[in-house]
Amino acid sequence: MYNFTYHRAGSVDAAAAKLAEGDDPKLLAGGMTLLPTMKQRLAMPSDLVDLNEIGELKGITVSGGTVTIGAMTRHAEVAASAEVRQAIPALAKLAGLIGDPSVRNRGTIGGSIANNDPSADYPAAVVGLGATVVTNKREIAGDDFFTGMFETALEDGEIVTAVRFPVPEKAAYCKFPNPASRYAVVGVMVAKTAGGVRVAVTGAGPCVFRQADMEKALSSNFSADALSGITQPADDLNDDIHASAAYRASLVAVGAKRAVAEIA
Amino acid sequence: MTVKVTTTVNGGQVSGDVEPNTLLVHFIRETLGLTGTHVGCDTSQCGACTVHFDGVPIKSCTLLALQAEGHDVTTIEGIGEPGHLHPMQAAFQENHGLQCGFCTPGMIMAGIGIVERNKGGLTEETIRHELEGNICRCTGYHNIVKSIAAAARDM
Numbered sequence: 006m007y008n009f010t011y012h013r014a015g016s017v018d019a020a021a022a023k024l025a026e027g028d029d030p031k032l033l034a035g036g037m038t039l040l041p042t043m044k045q046r047l048a049m050p051s052d053l054v055d056l057n058e059i060g061e062l063k064g065i066t067v068s069g070g071t072v073t074i075g076a077m078t079r080h081a082e083v084a085a086s087a088e089v090r091q092a093i094p095a096l097a098k099l100a101g102l103i104g105d106p107s108v109r110n111r112g113t114i115g116g117s118i119a120n121n122d123p124s125a126d127y128p129a130a131v132v133g134l135g136a137t138v139v140t141n142k143r144e145i146a147g148d149d150f151f152t153g154m155f156e157t158a159l160e161d162g163e164i165v166t167a168v169r170f171p172v173p174e175k176a177a178y179c180k181f182p183n184p185a186s187r188y189a190v191v192g193v194m195v196a197k198t199a200g201g202v203r204v205a206v207t208g209a210g211p212c213v214f215r216q217a218d219m220e221k222a223l224s225s226n227f228s229a230d231a232l233s234g235i236t237q238p239a240d241d242l243n244d245d246i247h248a249s250a251a252y253r254a255s256l257v258a259v260g261a262k263r264a265v266a267e268i269a
Numbered sequence: 270m271t272v273k274v275t276t277t278v279n280g281g282q283v284s285g286d287v288e289p290n291t292l293l294v295h296f297i298r299e300t301l302g303l304t305g306t307h308v309g310c311d312t313s314q315c316g317a318c319t320v321h322f323d324g325v326p327i328k329s330c331t332l333l334a335l336q337a338e339g340h341d342v343t344t345i346e347g348i349g350e351p352g353h354l355h356p357m358q359a360a361f362q363e364n365h366g367l368q369c370g371f372c373t374p375g376m377i378m379a380g381i382g383i384v385e386r387n388k389g390g391l392t393e394e395t396i397r398h399e400l401e402g403n404i405c406r407c408t409g410y411h412n413i414v415k416s417i418a419a420a421a422r423d424m
């Protein structure tokens with residue numbers, strides 16, 4: 006790892022100020038992606054601005070049909086939260102399926118969505134539940150946040166402060182983890198929300214996406230049977246040593262059916 | 270340029286001068302000389318470097334030493350000693366939960382976390398799932414799982 010200047014920020018404003026100063030600064034959240042990337046010298050920031058001591062970025066609140074999770078809230082806290090388990094059990098389950106216990110004790114929701122790994126789990130929750138990403142500058146609809154492989158709508162110097170999840174009528178997440186890395190080969194979040202049915206797929210493509218054919222079928226008949234006959238095209242899906250595009254396409258169909266069967 | 274870090278390790282306050290890119294595991298092993306915490310992969314996969322940070326298991330190869338400022342670290346040296354082993358250490362000894370021993374400090378620190386997270390109902394399936402971040406090249410895991418289940422009864 007190349008060296009850098011380390012800054013421990015005490016507030017979001019202080020972190021934003023440090024970000025504006027450095028040559029090529031980066032935010033440090035759980036470090037579960039950033040530090041390994043720096044060890045490989047795939048990232049070599051001039052400055053690291055550590056968000057770990059900022060209290061205002063941590064914690065979970067549930068009120069008025071909304072679950073708000075601070076950007077620096079660890080996966081383990083979301084998984085174990087009695088409030089999240091009650092309001093959106095699928096979200097607590099998803100957080101508990103990320104990596105392993107030590108990764109969940111450090112990794113954060115803000116870091117996970119800002120990184121937007123194509124195999125990450127949280128993007129499926131943000132899009133599938135129709136969440137809103139809150140930053141120090143604005144609010145971004147979950148549907149507009151993930152713009153491509155490792156790409157998001159975040160601008161330079163913008164800090165995710167929280168994610169707001171509207172509580173759905175019901176939701177379920179089905180994940181096929183890679184047996185070695187635990188990342189999602191495919192993960193499907195299905196939710197019945199006030200605004201209609203949502204089906205969000207992670208792992209399969211370069212970036213999380215909504216499966217419109219499945220959403221349409223489930224809108225008129227919310228049952229696993231409604232999905233028979235609907236196939237996911239394999240064009241443009243990821244094709245690598247972990248799984249072929251055709252296999253991933255098949256997992257999308259199976260994952261969606263299993264998720265619906267869990268809650269229909 | 271080195272920076273001073275002050276933290277609590279195994280109950281006592283320690284300080285040292287570190288580079289910003291010094292990992293917590295290197296601070297523990299090289300500055301403090303506590304070599305029970307191992308580096309297996311250095312890529313956040315194997316769990317040989319597992320220590321407790323503010324009471325919960327983390328991979329010390331994936332945390333900067335400077336991030337420990339004001340926090341509380343416990344290493345394998347801090348949980349028991351010959352003659353007064355921690356129940357998890359005793360269980361690994363009783364149940365032959367190790368062969369070469371390289372992964373063992375990490376397994377024990379992770380194992381304590383597993384028992385503490387699952388008070389009142391720890392199944393073999395849960396132990397196996399929650400060991401996903403700890404790799405052992407020798408044992409085939411059976412006796413590690415047995416050791417953690419046995420320790421859960423004594424903790």
Ligand SMILES: Cc1cc2nc3c(=O)[nH]c(=O)nc-3n(C[C@H](O)[C@H](O)[C@H](O)COP(=O)(O)OP(=O)(O)OC[C@H]3O[C@@H](n4cnc5c(N)ncnc54)[C@H](O)[C@@H]3O)c2cc1C
Pocket residue numbers: 031032033034035036037038039040056076077102103104105108111112113114115116117119120122124125126127159163164165166186187188189313314
């Ligand atoms: C062994 C292992 C297994 C894993 N398995 C899974 C898995 O199964 N599923 C899964 O989804 N993930 C998995 N991960 C990744 C893990 O969930 C990480 O938590 C996540 O990728 C990054 O979050 P972090 O908090 O560690 O962020 P960091 O690594 O600290 O940061 C990641 C990026 O986001 C930026 N960033 C961080 N916080 C903010 C913010 N608030 N605002 C703006 N930008 C920010 C950083 O600058 C950096 O570029 C795994 C990781 C490891 C090491």
Ligand code: FES
Pocket residue numbers: 307308309310311312313314315316317318319328329330331
């Ligand atoms: S050395 Fe830290 S996880 Fe392997």
Ligand code: FES
Pocket residue numbers: 367368369370371372373404405406407408
């Ligand atoms: S006992 Fe040798 S690696 Fe586990």
